[in-house]
Amino acid sequence: MKKKLSLSIITPEKAALTDMEVDLVVIPALQGELGVLPGHISTVAQLKEGLLRYKAGKEHGAFSVLGGFAEINKNNVLVLAEAAELSREIDEERARQAYRKAKDALNVKGDDLDLDSAQAALKRAAVRLKIAEYRRKHK
Amino acid sequence: MASIRDIRKHIGSVKSIKQITHAMKMVAAARIKRAQSGIMSARPFSDEMDSLIGDLYREMEEEDFMASPAYKLFEEKPVSGAVCLVLVTADKGLCGSFNTNLLKAALAWLKEYRGKKIYALAVGRKGRDLLKRLKGLNLELYFEMVNIFPKADYAKAEIIGEKVLELFLGRDIERVTLIYNEFKSMLTQRIVIGDLLPLKSRALVSGTAVKCGDFNFEPSKTKLLEALLPRQLKAQLYRVLLESQAAELAARMNAMESASKNAEELIEGLTLKMNKTRQAMITTELSEIVGGAEALGG
Numbered sequence: 001m002k003k004k005l006s007l008s009i010i011t012p013e014k015a016a017l018t019d020m021e022v023d024l025v026v027i028p029a030l031q032g033e034l035g036v037l038p039g040h041i042s043t044v045a046q047l048k049e050g051l052l053r054y055k056a057g058k059e060h061g062a063f064s065v066l067g068g069f070a071e072i073n074k075n076n077v078l079v080l081a082e083a084a085e086l087s088r089e090i091d092e093e094r095a096r097q098a099y100r101k102a103k104d105a106l107n108v109k110g111d112d113l114d115l116d117s118a119q120a121a122l123k124r125a126a127v128r129l130k131i132a133e134y135r136r137k138h139k
Numbered sequence: 140m141a142s143i144r145d146i147r148k149h150i151g152s153v154k155s156i157k158q159i160t161h162a163m164k165m166v167a168a169a170r171i172k173r174a175q176s177g178i179m180s181a182r183p184f185s186d187e188m189d190s191l192i193g194d195l196y197r198e199m200e201e202e203d204f205m206a207s208p209a210y211k212l213f214e215e216k217p218v219s220g221a222v223c224l225v226l227v228t229a230d231k232g233l234c235g236s237f238n239t240n241l242l243k244a245a246l247a248w249l250k251e252y253r254g255k256k257i258y259a260l261a262v263g264r265k266g267r268d269l270l271k272r273l274k275g276l277n278l279e280l281y282f283e284m285v286n287i288f289p290k291a292d293y294a295k296a297e298i299i300g301e302k303v304l305e306l307f308l309g310r311d312i313e314r315v316t317l318i319y320n321e322f323k324s325m326l327t328q329r330i331v332i333g334d335l336l337p338l339k340s341r342a343l344v345s346g347t348a349v350k351c352g353d354f355n356f357e358p359s360k361t362k363l364l365e366a367l368l369p370r371q372l373k374a375q376l377y378r379v380l381l382e383s384q385a386a387e388l389a390a391r392m393n394a395m396e397s398a399s400k401n402a403e404e405l406i407e408g409l410t411l412k413m414n415k416t417r418q419a420m421i422t423t424e425l426s427e428i429v430g431g432a433e434a435l436g437g
Binding site: 044073080 | 184292298356357358
């Protein structure tokens, strides 16, 4: 029987993927992409934002991940990312709008209450935009 | 004695209050489910993070560890330094003793460190208001974040985490203490006073289960640890926000439930009183009529 990798992607807000059987994972590591096949040496790697691709049988998939770590241990690939989304779920136009809105909210000097949430929204939108741009480039 | 009209008015106002408390209870009950599942889904991340850090510790040599910049987060600083308080409260009231107990605990803590320079980070309006009101303490409100509940997310925890790290690494701070309400069950919340920084010394952290196998590290172990620890801190803060959020909702639900119950009882009592008054009035009128008829006929 052919060996498989078990891939889990976990973010603080949810488990994006748990124990999925895959044949190949390509991780966007800090020092370049890292391809993982079954039988890979145990590794801990830091991630940068980018596309995490996997292949399971004939099925391909891609997740956008933002910063974090990956641990490869005995065919278990564990990705701890600050944010992860199925790549095709991201809507670039919406992200751009959200980015602009958050930026406007920051410029308008409201009370400090709105400032925090605007800052958070800005951060999220910036990440989405980055990922969307990345996706466009690497299509 | 109150007239029937007065009592009726009273009943009406109690009824509308009951409607409000009932609605608030329902809202809290609906939200608490989401808050709870939020805690659940945040758990695997922090667990895995801990085990990853544990693996890293075991692979690391003592000297490497001491030399790494991450060591700063572990270092015990002289007792003379300032202290920092992270106080997580609710934004709104009407949740029973949730805030009161929290603020009491915070005041006791502040009293203990009276005389030292205190930096405070307030999350939630109630805590911020308290810290702003205080006088006679050497206290600086370093950062505040209000109106985040019930929509706390990781990005907010990140902002707080960055502020805490900035403060801890930039100033001469002995320790960072965290005060918040933990969600124990739907009925109880527990106040937790715990130290966030400095991190516990290495000996205490390293777990028991040793994973075999040599790990490859990319980049180096020290760099990894340096990047991991702030994230762990943020994950911890995120969990705290979620706990506090769920606890607040649970407290509000209970408070509003008993408020509705009390209103119900009040209405019952008032209705009884109203009926009695009416009865008494009818009786008096009757006896007056009978008395009048007798006087005429006699």
